[in-house]
Amino acid sequence: MTEFLAFTITGIVTGAVYAVAASGLVVTYTTSGIFNFAHGAMGMLMAFLYWQLRVHLHWPAPLALIAVLFVLAPLFGAVIERILMRNVRGSDTGVALMVTLGLLLFLIGLALTWWKQTEPRALPEFFAGHSVRIFSVNVTWHELISIAMAGVVAVVLRLLLFRTRTGIAMRAVVDDRDLTALNGGRPSRVSAMSWALGTMLAALAGILLAPKLGMSVFNLTFLVITAYAAAIVGQLKSLPLTFAGALALGLGEAYAVGYLPTSGFLSHVKPSLPMIFLFAVLLFLPQVRLRIGRVVGGRSVRVPSWREVGVAGVALVVASWIIAASLGSADLASMGQGLAFGIIMLSLVLLAGYGGQTSLCQMTFVGIGAVVAAKISHGGSPIGVIAAAGAAGAVGAVISLPALRLTGLYLALSTLAFAVLADNLFFLQVFGGGGGLAFHRFSIVGISFNGDVAYTVLLAVVFMLMAAFVLAIRRGPFGRLLSAMKDSPAACATLGLDLTRTKVAVFALSAAMAGVGGAFFGGLRGSVSSNDFIYVQSLVVLLLVTIGGIMTVLGAFLGGLFLGPGFYVLGKIVHLDALTFLGAGLGAMTIARSPNGVVGQISGVVDRFRRRPAQPEQGITGVEVIEEVERVVAPVG
Amino acid sequence: MSLLSVEEVSVRFGGVMALQDVDLTADPGRVTGLIGPNGAGKTTLFNVITGLQDPTGGKVRVEGKDVSGLKAHQRARLGMARTFQRLEVFGSLTARENVLVAAEIHRRWAKDGSNPKEVTEQVLERVGITDAATERVDAMPTGLARLVELARALAAQPRLLLLDEPGSGLDTQETEAFGDLLVDLAHEGLAILLVEHDVELVMRVCEVIHVLDFGRKIAEGPPSQIKADPRVQAAYLGTDEEAAPDEEVVRQ
Numbered sequence: 095m096t097e098f099l100a101f102t103i104t105g106i107v108t109g110a111v112y113a114v115a116a117s118g119l120v121v122t123y124t125t126s127g128i129f130n131f132a133h134g135a136m137g138m139l140m141a142f143l144y145w146q147l148r149v150h151l152h153w154p155a156p157l158a159l160i161a162v163l164f165v166l167a168p169l170f171g172a173v174i175e176r177i178l179m180r181n182v183r184g185s186d187t188g189v190a191l192m193v194t195l196g197l198l199l200f201l202i203g204l205a206l207t208w209w210k211q212t213e214p215r216a217l218p219e220f221f222a223g224h225s226v227r228i229f230s231v232n233v234t235w236h237e238l239i240s241i242a243m244a245g246v247v248a249v250v251l252r253l254l255l256f257r258t259r260t261g262i263a264m265r266a267v268v269d270d271r272d273l274t275a276l277n278g279g280r281p282s283r284v285s286a287m288s289w290a291l292g293t294m295l296a297a298l299a300g301i302l303l304a305p306k307l308g309m310s311v312f313n314l315t316f317l318v319i320t321a322y323a324a325a326i327v328g329q330l331k332s333l334p335l336t337f338a339g340a341l342a343l344g345l346g347e348a349y350a351v352g353y354l355p356t357s358g359f360l361s362h363v364k365p366s367l368p369m370i371f372l373f374a375v376l377l378f379l380p381q382v383r384l385r386i387g388r389v390v391g392g393r394s395v396r397v398p399s400w401r402e403v404g405v406a407g408v409a410l411v412v413a414s415w416i417i418a419a420s421l422g423s424a425d426l427a428s429m430g431q432g433l434a435f436g437i438i439m440l441s442l443v444l445l446a447g448y449g450g451q452t453s454l455c456q457m458t459f460v461g462i463g464a465v466v467a468a469k470i471s472h473g474g475s476p477i478g479v480i481a482a483a484g485a486a487g488a489v490g491a492v493i494s495l496p497a498l499r500l501t502g503l504y505l506a507l508s509t510l511a512f513a514v515l516a517d518n519l520f521f522l523q524v525f526g527g528g529g530g531l532a533f534h535r536f537s538i539v540g541i542s543f544n545g546d547v548a549y550t551v552l553l554a555v556v557f558m559l560m561a562a563f564v565l566a567i568r569r570g571p572f573g574r575l576l577s578a579m580k581d582s583p584a585a586c587a588t589l590g591l592d593l594t595r596t597k598v599a600v601f602a603l604s605a606a607m608a609g610v611g612g613a614f615f616g617g618l619r620g621s622v623s624s625n626d627f628i629y630v631q632s633l634v635v636l637l638l639v640t641i642g643g644i645m646t647v648l649g650a651f652l653g654g655l656f657l658g659p660g661f662y663v664l665g666k667i668v669h670l671d672a673l674t675f676l677g678a679g680l681g682a683m684t685i686a687r688s689p690n691g692v693v694g695q696i697s698g699v700v701d702r703f704r705r706r707p708a709q710p711e712q713g714i715t716g717v718e719v720i721e722e723v724e725r726v727v728a729p730v731g
Numbered sequence: 732m733s734l735l736s737v738e739e740v741s742v743r744f745g746g747v748m749a750l751q752d753v754d755l756t757a758d759p760g761r762v763t764g765l766i767g768p769n770g771a772g773k774t775t776l777f778n779v780i781t782g783l784q785d786p787t788g789g790k791v792r793v794e795g796k797d798v799s800g801l802k803a804h805q806r807a808r809l810g811m812a813r814t815f816q817r818l819e820v821f822g823s824l825t826a827r828e829n830v831l832v833a834a835e836i837h838r839r840w841a842k843d844g845s846n847p848k849e850v851t852e853q854v855l856e857r858v859g860i861t862d863a864a865t866e867r868v869d870a871m872p873t874g875l876a877r878l879v880e881l882a883r884a885l886a887a888q889p890r891l892l893l894l895d896e897p898g899s900g901l902d903t904q905e906t907e908a909f910g911d912l913l914v915d916l917a918h919e920g921l922a923i924l925l926v927e928h929d930v931e932l933v934m935r936v937c938e939v940i941h942v943l944d945f946g947r948k949i950a951e952g953p954p955s956q957i958k959a960d961p962r963v964q965a966a967y968l969g970t971d972e973e974a975a976p977d978e979e980v981v982r983q
Contacts, residue, residue: 571835571847578821578832585819585880588781589836589887590807 100231101352102345107237109344110244111302113337115317116324117247118295123330125264125288128179128190129503131510132197134318136174136293137300139201140167141314142209144301145217155220163297171293172286178683179289180282189685191452191506192640195633196682198315202630203675205311210671215309217301240302244337247295251333264288312630316368319511323372326507329379343371362519369515376496376508396697397568407558410651414554418547425662426546427618432658433553434615439639439650440560441607446636447644448568449600450580452506454632455493455513459486459605461627462516463612465524465531474534474617482613483606490605491598498597513629521624530621536614549618556614557654560607561647576600634674637682643693652692656681732795733758734922735780735811735891740789742775742946749775751946752789755924757891762913762923764937764954766930768967771943773926774816777893780924781813782806793891808840810890814880814897816926822869826879829868830854833886841888850886858882859908874900878909891922898929910936934958942966 119133130136140162147158178197182190209215219236226233255261266274267284275281299321300314307313320343327339350364363370398406414433418426438460445451453459463482470478497508525531535544536552543552567573575596579586583593616622638657643649661674670676688694733756742750750772757763765773778784780791782803790799793809801809821829834847834854855861860878863871868879877897884892894913898906906929913936917923927933933940934954942950942957944966950957957963 571832574824574828574832575835577823578829581821581823582819584783584803585815585821585883586832586836587803588783588807588811588813589833589883590804590840591836592804592840 105345105348109341113340115299115321118292122292126285131194135201137296138314140297141300141304167297168290171289175289200679203672206672217304219305320368323368369511418550428662432654436654438611441604445604454510457632458516459608460612463609464616467613468531472534479613482609486609487602487606491602494601525624530623533616641681643691761938764940767943772946812884812887812889813893816895820868827864833883
């Protein structure tokens with residue numbers, strides 16, 4: 095009984111901190127319409143800043159708390175809103191997604207640079223050593239404070255949103271931004287305030303959690319997934335339900351720690367609980383209604399002709415042969431990596447560029463492909479590659495199913511959750527912490543690509559074949575269907591298209607392509623480990639292909655070029671540990687101004703050069719609005 | 732038995748009854764009109780029929796079979812196709828591709844061996860937009876884009892066609908031709924349900940007209956009868972005392 099009580103109290107404490115984090119997420123999402131993927135990273139950064147003041151500079155706790163919670167955090171939130179999010183509003187959700195993901199990576203990069211993870215750090219609890227006895231269970235003051243804080247947050251938010259001018263303005267902005275502005279409200283000030291508030295809550299959660307969780311950049315950044323899992327119970331809208339979700343999650347975790355075995359497969363359930371919880375809740379959410387009446391018309395990039403593709407393909411293979419033969423082994427490895435990542439990024443061009451779906455777990459599929467290929471003849475045979483595609487594709491189909499009924503945001507979040515889940519439950523199991531899987535290089539009908547140069551040329555050939563495959567889809571009925579589905583899912587449904595099945599198909603196909611990428615990636619590396627497929631890698635890959643231009647195969651090539659040779663060369667000039675995170679993050683944050691990435695910029699310049707009029711962004715808008723507004727009084731008879 | 736019958740359908744949006752106990756039928760071989768002032772619930776009714784909006788109450792039947800539980804794509808496979816008041820064209824595709832996609836979707840589930848390319852050309856010709864077929868639809872004027880939506884709906888080879896203000900954006904001459912097309916299509920056996928503000932067009936092509944006002948059906952009958960109906964005139968001009976109390980009741 096005492097044991098149960100102890101677990102229950104731990105659960106309530108954890109749930110209280112999750113509730114604080116989740117309510118911050120809900121406040122920013124509802125008032126600014128932007129889901130902040132960097133919410134956890136912001137909390138993480140603030141926890142580190144608090145550590146810097148409290149531990150490193152020996153400030154007294156109250157002073158450090160005031161400095162972080164009431165000065166640094168709100169300021170940071172407001173500044174982020176002003177310089178980043180203001181540009182994002184009004185554009186499609188994809189841009190907001192990339193910008194907040196970019197911020198997430200950038201903040202991780204920043205924290206890794208400033209606070210090297212090799213150095214151990216600990217954040218003391220509040221009033222460490224003090225505790226009270228409640229029914230024979232010791233409860234520390236820190237734990238009591240955590241619970242009290244959740245209560246304070248709940249009361250303050252309630253009062254703020256319903257009893258103050260600011261709160262009413264916030265809710266007005268949620269209902270109708272333009273109307274609020276017309277009535278003299280200031281939506282931009284209101285969103286800056288909601289971001290400030292959201293960041294304060296993230297900071298509070300980070301600081302409360304850090305003593306227990308440890309000062310780990312990656313673990314603290316996870317908080318966004320945990321917070322999201324709680325918030326999804328309230329469908330990202332209701333604060334009371336969010337609190338309930340957080341409590342359920344906290345209790346579930348505590349009981350999992352208490353009653354599940356401490357070794358074997360089940361011992362990994364505890365760190366994965368938020369993700370499992372998330373998938374369970376997703377299954378019970380009602381299917382979203384198809385939205386109609388949006389502004390239609392997408393941007394599209396010219397599809398190259400087969401002749402152009404053929405010429406480019408031959409040129410690439412020949413060029414890579416010549417370049418590869420002249421490079422030293424380190425330089426050559428970066429080039430091979432660029433091509434391998436290019437192959438992986440092609441799977442995202444199909445999924446996100448053509449299909450308009452999002453995956454934040456593409457490297458997980460790569461990992462699944464690599465593991466399966468390694469288990470079969472060490473990845474060196476065509477059968478291994480086919481098996482990799484099949485396994486990754488099957489997993490892709492299964493995990494996308496629950497989320498595809500919902501909107502794009504839910505898919506993005508559940509794929510992120512899946513990536514973390516796979517890190518904990520699958521890759522750590524397979525690789526057993528730090529171990530690697532050995533790979534043989536590809537050989538077919540007696541021809542082996544064992545040498546570095548030969549393998550690089552092989553990668554170039556595979557890239558071209560995959561690019562041709564993606565382009566063939568783009569030009570065929572399935573590609574047309576994907577474009578149509580992206581422009582208007584509602585119209586597709588009323589024509590008899592089963593949207594869920596089509597989305598699952600494209601998701602599975604993309605996952606299979608990533609699996610193939612994994613087989614070749616493993617061959618390039620010679621051995622792979624769980625670190626290669628950690629969730630942030632998926633974000634890096636997605637952001638870099640977006641920067642390159644996710645609508646085109648050329649964008650995938652450029653993205654690979656950035657990730658392989660690009661950062662390799664940059665690393666020789668700038669000596670920073672987390673260069674990839676910083677670079678990819680920074681690049682993605684600027685993407686808001688150019689959603690088609692580098693390829694879009696280039697083709698824009700080319701169009702201007704050729705003096706061709708640019709494609710109009712949208713043709714059908716003005717008249718529609720007027721028709722809506724007018725109450726047409728048509729006389730009868 | 733009617734091809735489409737709507738029985739006592741109600742839809743509530745918060746405190747507003749968008750539709751209240753609406754009955755309606757549509758039969759092959761004729762154009763059925765659905766008119767009413769803006770906000771009367773016409774588009775909402777279309778959404779209920781095609782499965783984009785769940786009704787609060789009531790049933791939708793196709794050939795007597797209750798389809799209330801079916802999703803939008805399943806209803807489409809029973810032979811429904813529609814256009815949208817606020818366009819839902821595939822903006823990044825050309826007009827021809829818009830229609831081709833529809834024909835390809837149709838072949839995918841119907842497995843009738845039809846040739847999507849042939850169907851597309853026929854339909855483009857029929858609607859009279861072959862000349863504009865290579866244009867991207869998001870660069871088109873509204874009237875033309877509406878014709879693309881009609882062509883797209885026809886490419887799905889429906890038995891029941893729901894048109895939501897297809898005539899707005901067309902000039903007098905185009906409207907005339909459009910009316911003829913509707914009559915022809917009906918004579919070939921298609922059941923057409925037409926929402927339209929152009930009263931002249933409605934009176935010309937419809938055999939039966941249903942009138943909605945504030946979510947309720949206030950009249951039903953042939954054009955001549957509808958023209959003379961005082962309730963209809965009141966609803967449109969909004970001056971009669973009869974319409975005012977209704978509003979009070981509906982907006983609880």
